[in-house]
Amino acid sequence: MPEEKRQLIEKVAIREFAAFGYDKAGVNRIVEQCKIAKGSFYQYFEDKKDLFLYLITRVGEKKLKFISPIFQNPGQYDFFTLIRQLFMSGIKFAADNPEVTLMGNWMFKNKSHPIYNEMVDMGLKNAQNIYTGLLEQAISRSEVRADIDLNFVSHTISSMNISVIEYYFQNVKGEEPDIRKFDEGIIETVDLLIDFIKYGIGTQKKGGNDND
Amino acid sequence: MPEEKRQLIEKVAIREFAAFGYDKAGVNRIVEQCKIAKGSFYQYFEDKKDLFLYLITRVGEKKLKFISPIFQNPGQYDFFTLIRQLFMSGIKFAADNPEVTLMGNWMFKNKSHPIYNEMVDMGLKNAQNIYTGLLEQAISRSEVRADIDLNFVSHTISSMNISVIEYYFQNVKGEEPDIRKFDEGIIETVDLLIDFIKYGIGTQKKGGNDND
Amino acid sequence: MPEEKRQLIEKVAIREFAAFGYDKAGVNRIVEQCKIAKGSFYQYFEDKKDLFLYLITRVGEKKLKFISPIFQNPGQYDFFTLIRQLFMSGIKFAADNPEVTLMGNWMFKNKSHPIYNEMVDMGLKNAQNIYTGLLEQAISRSEVRADIDLNFVSHTISSMNISVIEYYFQNVKGEEPDIRKFDEGIIETVDLLIDFIKYGIGTQKKGGNDND
Amino acid sequence: MPEEKRQLIEKVAIREFAAFGYDKAGVNRIVEQCKIAKGSFYQYFEDKKDLFLYLITRVGEKKLKFISPIFQNPGQYDFFTLIRQLFMSGIKFAADNPEVTLMGNWMFKNKSHPIYNEMVDMGLKNAQNIYTGLLEQAISRSEVRADIDLNFVSHTISSMNISVIEYYFQNVKGEEPDIRKFDEGIIETVDLLIDFIKYGIGTQKKGGNDND
């Protein structure tokens, strides 16, 4: 399969899955937009499922490459700075690749869909695992309270990651694409969220350990 | 429509929508499981959409009735106690009505689906609005920091609500239904989450205002 | 079946058949509008066909009664005066009973429909037969040329009868129901048609018999 | 779509629409008779409506091509000769293409059907317009009386055109297809009709011009 055609199919198919979700996405529409024959499509990909899993894999790689610079010197940042950077690049990635993001979010939100299990069987890690690792490190460095449930907190932070991206999509939809304006607004929002994660939203200081 | 049959259809249809989502849910499967004729179904409901919206309405009513005791004396609890109770009864409701919950969550996670707009056109409120109101009150009482973005925080707490329910479903799926065990585990989890929301997960006290 | 209910069903059913034709007419809609039970309907009538044929019969009787005065002294009028009167009362009947007329016209225009044969098997005469009789008499009185094909001319005049009614329906649709205006316009139109039938539309006199 | 199959579908579908009308015509029956899969049908045509409108267009073209020679030298014939030729070729066309004709007549007789408007929106002319133009010309040439209602007469002649074709179908149905016999009989019938239109059927000459 020539590189050019592969990229075309990828682009069109991601848009399709992003717009309709896995079930309602149509092979017909994809091949029509790509102006390739249906038969050709089935020579490149076994079936719709194969295409989807291929794309999910590629998307994962792409996103990982996008955020990997953050992990080059993992020791030099504290946990909250790290996840701030992760959230920021997550949103930057979403802004640059909205369709890719929508597709990824669809998968995240449809973990009961049969195809989700097929995905995990392929060995794809999801973001949650990353947070679990970072949290363990942060606890060992005393940056994070030790009395948390690791799995639960990583799951929750993961949800917040998706949540903030969706919030962004909902609130900037239709606005003029002033990049600076976007940056300012979203930096503020992420900072609020990190603040939220770090300190909560209560006015009282935490429990009895304030006086220690 | 006799009460008995209405309940049967309701139960079967909720399971269907929960398992497959709106689009992939099949009227065929529903009538087969109910052992009623296809024609009978269409005497009870105009179409698939009608059934879905009817169920969503019923589910909303049911859930509202379930959590309404919390709002009987809204003044006597502080914000964090209130949302703790909301989360708790949300999870209790989810545990008692897993399919109903899955169906509700499907709707929550598919706000771009055409049927979502039809639902809001019917006047159904979603959970987020509740949080916005509670947060405003909490800020006026100085229970919550005033420098938060109301919409964003209510959106995030709403997501956490769903998130914790999903976490619960994933982690107790398959286990024996030992109610006591569940209660203990989930109380702990919710408390952790409320703690999370209230104080964050950082070991440091918030900013400079500790010394004020 | 009480008289009151019979008349209601008749009225509603005629409107239904007029609006949708035999095939698309719905028993559901009829019983809904009549506010009678479906079961009751099938106690009055064997099936949809039975209802239709009953109505067609009644309509035929009604129309015959309406135009019968014309035939009380058939000898006193010449052929063209008679059919002028027939056309006139046909249109008057159509104006007074538009739905009945539409239903009758549907049957006239769907002679290839299976139900048409069932109708003729019941022994219902159609208008064409009337014209055949009148034409025979007119020829014997030398009011009409003898070199015509009886069946063909009666068929054609019959078509014209329907045609003028349809023309009327199309051209007065939406106008205010000023009866006088209607009468004037339609009298003129019928006179033109009778003129048409009597003398044709050519400017030349017929053939060589002008010089006789 | 291969020519062979296109012709098969066309033929079968025209027969179906001719026999049952638009609403009762069944895609199922069509594909069964063509021995093609249902899916194939829907690759050729968007839906039933698309098929019908395609056929009506084709039929219109076919008929227009059939009668177009008549209009090559429109000036050389008087009005009555022209419509005689139109009627004659109309019947000839009907004899050669009975199903096509039945389908066209169905449309003519169902002007209140929703699909009729879709047809006129496509820009298809109906026969009536042709007669209006010819009549205007004929009046200016003093071949036709000037005191007629143009719309009404063209509408009536149009009806007669359909009427004569139906008369023909009814009276030759079942007879052996002796072309010569047909020709003789139908020529006679059309001549009678033209005579009818030209001079009417009265024995008296028209109005005051008898004494000229």
Place this chain on the structure above:
DNA sequence: CATGAATGAGCTTTCATTCAT
């Protein structure tokens, strides 16, 4: 390898008719 016509099980929905109450 490329093509796109062919496939057919599956979908949602309709409606005349029946029959137990």
Place this chain on the structure above:
DNA sequence: GATGAATGAAAGCTCATTCAT
């Protein structure tokens, strides 16, 4: 007699997948 819930065949249409060319 009255009722209306129950019926199920049949309709129009979709779409992932196959395969002969």
